[in-house]
Amino acid sequence: MGKKVQAVKGMNDLLPVTQKDWPITSAFWLAFEQKISTWAEQYAYQFIRTPIIEPTGLFVRSIGEETDVVGKEMYTFDDYGESLSLRPEGTASCLRAVVEHNLLYNGPMKLWYMGPMFRHEKPQKGRYRQFHQVGCEALGYSQPDVDAEMIVMTADLWKQLGILDKVELEINTLGVSSERAAHREALVAYLQQHEAQLDEDSKRRMHTNPLRVLDTKNPDLQDIANNAPRLIDFLGEESLSHHQTFKALLDAVGIAYVENPRLVRGLDYYNKTVFEWVTNELGSQGTICGGGRYDGLIEELGGKEAPAIGFAMGIERLLLLVQQSGQLDVAADLDVFVMYQGAGTMQQALTVATQLRQAGLKVSQYSGSQSLKAQMKKADGSGARFAVIIGEEELAQQSVSLKDLRGDKGQLQAACGDLLQQLQQWMAQ
Numbered sequence: 001m002g003k004k005v006q007a008v009k010g011m012n013d014l015l016p017v018t019q020k021d022w023p024i025t026s027a028f029w030l031a032f033e034q035k036i037s038t039w040a041e042q043y044a045y046q047f048i049r050t051p052i053i054e055p056t057g058l059f060v061r062s063i064g065e066e067t068d069v070v071g072k073e074m075y076t077f078d079d080y081g082e083s084l085s086l087r088p089e090g091t092a093s094c095l096r097a098v099v100e101h102n103l104l105y106n107g108p109m110k111l112w113y114m115g116p117m118f119r120h121e122k123p124q125k126g127r128y129r130q131f132h133q134v135g136c137e138a139l140g141y142s143q144p145d146v147d148a149e150m151i152v153m154t155a156d157l158w159k160q161l162g163i164l165d166k167v168e169l170e171i172n173t174l175g176v177s178s179e180r181a182a183h184r185e186a187l188v189a190y191l192q193q194h195e196a197q198l199d200e201d202s203k204r205r206m207h208t209n210p211l212r213v214l215d216t217k218n219p220d221l222q223d224i225a226n227n228a229p230r231l232i233d234f235l236g237e238e239s240l241s242h243h244q245t246f247k248a249l250l251d252a253v254g255i256a257y258v259e260n261p262r263l264v265r266g267l268d269y270y271n272k273t274v275f276e277w278v279t280n281e282l283g284s285q286g287t288i289c290g291g292g293r294y295d296g297l298i299e300e301l302g303g304k305e306a307p308a309i310g311f312a313m314g315i316e317r318l319l320l321l322v323q324q325s326g327q328l329d330v331a332a333d334l335d336v337f338v339m340y341q342g343a344g345t346m347q348q349a350l351t352v353a354t355q356l357r358q359a360g361l362k363v364s365q366y367s368g369s370q371s372l373k374a375q376m377k378k379a380d381g382s383g384a385r386f387a388v389i390i391g392e393e394e395l396a397q398q399s400v401s402l403k404d405l406r407g408d409k410g411q412l413q414a415a416c417g418d419l420l421q422q423l424q425q426w427m428a429q
């Protein structure tokens, strides 16, 4: 026997059955995907799909060279002389496509996407090397009403999934780049005063991305982070009023939030509004959704200047939470399990199953050479509501036996021509 090959660490199979450390089945996942497309449509977002591989430069320019994502998490390879990367997130690809196809020529646009993302991180619960995101991008919108709509939209989804009371919204504003530059100067000066107490990560980030130092998880640095100059004190009127209006809109629709001045997000392109939906129920991987404005990014990527905002949610984390404490109806089980035994019955089974499927029923046809008793066990295990049994006797009379597997309707014999009607009658009861 050959040696078994295993999947790449941190990259998971999605199976019809649950797995060790992974309680989500493919049926559960599909139910989520269906819900998501209805939800996105309701908010007038249009679907976009881009390749999972892009020129490396796209991510370096948009996400930022100094970010963890680009600096150490990207899967990058040489493709006959061109450097390509598996996408670590969706916004850059989405905007690349928007600019390439000039999609904003006619005004603003709202887009959503769904698919796998790749980051070379340490695999653990809620953190994988191939994970999946749903993201929404509102392009060409400058006013805080869109920021608020995104919050309303995500809150609505959490409500539909039964997890609204398990998540908390954190918001912050990052102002515009000139404001951040002034703050950065003050912050670097402050951090330099405390350099001796900083850890290695923070010393490095102090010069590359000092805002991230404030985001440190190191308990010894919390005092330093808490007392650092605050960005909000450097914001001008326009940024402040955008933020005030955003918050007033959230108040108006009754969505609670926590202002977290240290929320900066891990990608460089954000400005003004940033937000995260977090939960305490998943251990340390608690952010299920994050987003914010990136008003300069479209222009940065060669498009005509256009304000924009977006968010992405991690499907794995979200579904773990839904599985644990929410609700999501998976597609109903099979309606009918067709079984047969004896000469000529194979063809009759195929004919009957086809008729039922054409009428819209979900039908499994068991093409085994097993005894009817063994097939009946399979039918029971399949979750089907009814069994249709075709033996030689039934075949001779152009009939089938129909059995209720879940309820108390018992068993009866029906002429082939009456089967559908009989089934529909039973199903309606």
Ligand code: ATP
Pocket: 089, 119, 121, 126, 127, 128, 129, 130, 131, 132, 133, 265, 266, 285, 286, 287, 288, 289, 290, 291, 312, 313, 314, 315, 316, 317
């Ligand atoms: P974290 O702080 O948890 O690393 P992030 O800030 O890197 O998250 P984003 O780039 O904002 O994450 O991606 C949006 C969402 O995608 C996250 O909130 C999370 O739900 C999910 N996500 C990010 N990285 C992973 C991963 N490696 N595995 C599973 N889900 C992920």
Ligand code: MG
Pocket: 266
């Ligand atoms: Mg991360």
